[in-house]
Amino acid sequence: MSANDKFPAEANDGGGSAASLLPSLFPERAPMTPAQLAAGVEAALAVQRRAVTFGKRPFAAVLLAPDNETVLLSHQSVDQVNHAESSLARLAYCHYDKAFLWRCTLVSTWEPCGMCTATIYWAHIGRIVFAGSNDQLYELTGPGNKENFTMDWHTRDVLKGCPQKDIEVIGPLEAEGKIVVEESDKYWGPTRRSHS
Numbered sequence: 721m722s723a724n725d726k727f728p729a730e731a732n733d734g735g736g737s738a739a740s741l742l743p744s745l746f747p748e749r750a751p752m753t754p755a756q757l758a759a760g761v762e763a764a765l766a767v768q769r770r771a772v773t774f775g776k777r778p779f780a781a782v783l784l785a786p787d788n789e790t791v792l793l794s795h796q797s798v799d800q801v802n803h804a805e806s807s808l809a810r811l812a813y814c815h816y817d818k819a820f821l822w823r824c825t826l827v828s829t830w831e832p833c834g835m836c837t838a839t840i841y842w843a844h845i846g847r848i849v850f851a852g853s854n855d856q857l858y859e860l861t862g863p864g865n866k867e868n869f870t871m872d873w874h875t876r877d878v879l880k881g882c883p884q885k886d887i888e889v890i891g892p893l894e895a896e897g898k899i900v901v902e903e904s905d906k907y908w909g910p911t912r913r914s915h916s
């Protein structure tokens with residue numbers, strides 16, 4: 721049996737087969753406006769700025785409520801294993817139930833890595849927004865950077881392997897991403913140069 725037999729194409733259609741089997745866990749999400757996207761990224765960026773002052777790497781995420789505006793939780797990067805997004809997703813799953821989280825949005829300054837995207841999937845958070853892309857991050861960190869051996873995974877790549885849930889992904893964001901790149905490079909620049 722191939723993967724396609726197990727996960728038929730219609731599983732990607734309108735919330736996936738899981739949504740048709742368990743509709744109460746997949747309530748409709750309110751679309752995000754450009755202003756809500758910008759405000760969400762700015763909230764995450766404020767967490768990132770503070771994290772850097774504590775010597776943490778420039779990554780941060782916030783969880784927005786179903787109104788797309790209220791910040792319910794936030795998390796900075798703790799270390800190379802406890803990333804901002806996966807830490808936030810685990811925390812969110814402790815606080816809220818699946819049906820509620822499906823209508824929430826995780827907003828990250830940077831594109832969630834493979835580990836974080838998978839954790840967001842398991843936490844049942846229905847939407848991911850990110851500003852800077854993984855490719856941009858690799859440009860900032862460079863190769864052989866002991867502070868971040870950047871993966872070549874993309875959020876959408878990981879979710880292609882998760883057809884049962886139609887998690888919405890918005891990003892990278894051009895204007896917001898530019899700000900995130902510029903601010904994050906203040907941290908990555910010296911680490912990158914030390915390895916060149």
Ligand SMILES: [Zn+2]
Pocket residue numbers: 803804805806832833834835836837
């Ligand atoms: Zn991560």
